Amino acid sequence: xxxxxxxxxxxxxxxxxTPIGNLGDVTLRAIETLRGVCVIACExxxxxxxxLRHLGIKVRMVRYDDHASEADxxxxxxxMQAEPVALVSDAGTPLVSDPGYRLVREARAAGVAITSLxxxxxxxxxLTLSGLPSDRFLFAGFLPGKAKARADALAELSGVPATLxxxxxxxxxxxxxxxxxxxxxxxxxxxxxxxxxRFEECRTGSAAELAAHYAAHPAKGEIVLLVGPPGEAEPPGxxxxxxxxxxxxxxxxxxxxxxxxxxxxxxxxxTLYARALELRER
Ligand code: SAM
Numbered sequence: 001x002x003x004x005x006x007x008x009x010x011x012x013x014x015x016x017x018t019p020i021g022n023l024g025d026v027t028l029r030a031i032e033t034l035r036g037v038c039v040i041a042c043e044x045x046x047x048x049x050x051x052l053r054h055l056g057i058k059v060r061m062v063r064y065d066d067h068a069s070e071a072d073x074x075x076x077x078x079x080m081q082a083e084p085v086a087l088v089s090d091a092g093t094p095l096v097s098d099p100g101y102r103l104v105r106e107a108r109a110a111g112v113a114i115t116s117l118x119x120x121x122x123x124x125x126x127l128t129l130s131g132l133p134s135d136r137f138l139f140a141g142f143l144p145g146k147a148k149a150r151a152d153a154l155a156e157l158s159g160v161p162a163t164l165x166x167x168x169x170x171x172x173x174x175x176x177x178x179x180x181x182x183x184x185x186x187x188x189x190x191x192x193x194x195x196x197x198r199f200e201e202c203r204t205g206s207a208a209e210l211a212a213h214y215a216a217h218p219a220k221g222e223i224v225l226l227v228g229p230p231g232e233a234e235p236p237g238x239x240x241x242x243x244x245x246x247x248x249x250x251x252x253x254x255x256x257x258x259x260x261x262x263x264x265x266x267x268x269x270x271t272l273y274a275r276a277l278e279l280r281e282r
Contacts, residue, residue, distance in 0.1 A: 009036040009084035013107045015100065016086045017093040017119025021222075022196035023054055025120050031055055033117060038083040041076055043099060047090045059086075066099050073106055080112045093121040097141045097167050123165045126192035126224035129202040133229055136162035143168070143176055143225075150176065154183035161229050168223040173214055180227055181207035181264040186236070188228035194221040206236045208264040212247040236265050245276050254280055 014033050019025040034040060035057050041064035042048035048061055064076065064087065079085055089098035107114055123139050140157060143166050144150045157164055168176055173191070180189060184207070191210055192202045199221065203210060207227075236244075244264060248257035258273035 009033065010113060011081060011083050012085070012113035012115065013080045013104070014084060014086045015094050015104070015114065015116040016088050017117060017121065018048075018051055018088050018091060020092045020120045020122050020125065020196055021194065023051070025196060026051070026055065027117065027119050029117050030119055031057070033084075034059065034086055034088075036084060037086040039076075039079060040086045040088060041103070042088050043090045048088055051088075064099060064103065068099070068103075073103055076103060077107050077110050077112060080107055081110065091120075091122075093119065096121050096123065096139070120196065122167070122192075122195055122222065122224050125195045126190070126202070126226055127163065127165055129192055129195070130163075130190035130226045131204060132163045132188060132190055132226050134163065136229070137165055138162045139165045141167055143172075143179070145172065147175070147179070150179045151183055154179055158184055159230070163229055164227040166225045166227075168225040170219045170221060170223060173219050173223060173225070174211055176225060177207045177211040177214070178264055180225075181211065182266055184227055184230075185266040187230070190226040190228075191219065192224040192226065193219060195224070197221070206240055206265075208236050208244050208261065209240055211264050212244050215251075216247060236267075241265065241267065241272070241275070242279065245272065245279055249276060249280055 014037060016030050016033055018030065034055065037059060040048060040059050040061045042061050043065045045061045045063060052059065064072065076085060087094050087100050087103065094100040095104065104114060127134050127137055138160055144153055188204060189207045189210055190202060190204045194200050203213065241261065244261045245257055248260045254273060254276035257276045258269050261272050262269040
């Protein structure tokens, strides 16, 4: 296929989803559109440049990220009125925890024709892999980084009768699992990691089980964290609690192990301490 075999595109904004890891996931329509536009607005020209090189496409890129000014947006909207412009993000679907919302809003207000080309989004890939109920889900973006704000956000979501989907980073995974164990006890949780890539993994269990696993095997790469709806799972059983205590006892003394597991499960610390002593005796 030559670079300009495709039909000329009408002026407007083309929102183009791109792969989240596996370049094979780019759609035929995305390729045609990226090849046919006059300008590609992207978060990082190095990241998008790599994708374009892979696809053999040479189109001018302009940076459009969270720091874009009102003037940058106005310029882009004016360009869309005369020429086809694509919007992509570093990976996945633009606007989904990525820049673009204000641009689309202003383009709509200016009467620009807008088309959105569907493709990969980590939230949907994770939801479909997790085995958690998918009839109703709430995508909540990234949880706040600070403990109090994170606990407040989870408390606010605790009554929502739907699977909750969060974007997460590896360094914050254990804190988030602990917060979920506290705020949403007894829920089934899934950690979906490195989706569409070589080391793709989707692990399910209670927040406490997953915290014990990832404390022992630190998670790497990109992560989606999912929490099943209320009433879908039992509170952690005796075997789960023992597994957590044993994992904690490998690193620390019984009182601290009990405190850690109490934080993860919401169970009584004194009872856990007594059980930790018993387990250590064995
Ligand atoms: N717009 C993107 C989308 O549609 O998926 C998401 C962009 S957001 C800035 C980046 C976050 O998405 C990562 O921190 C991670 O939580 C999630 N993510 C992106 N790619 C992923 C992958 N291959 N596996 C797991 N999570 C991924």
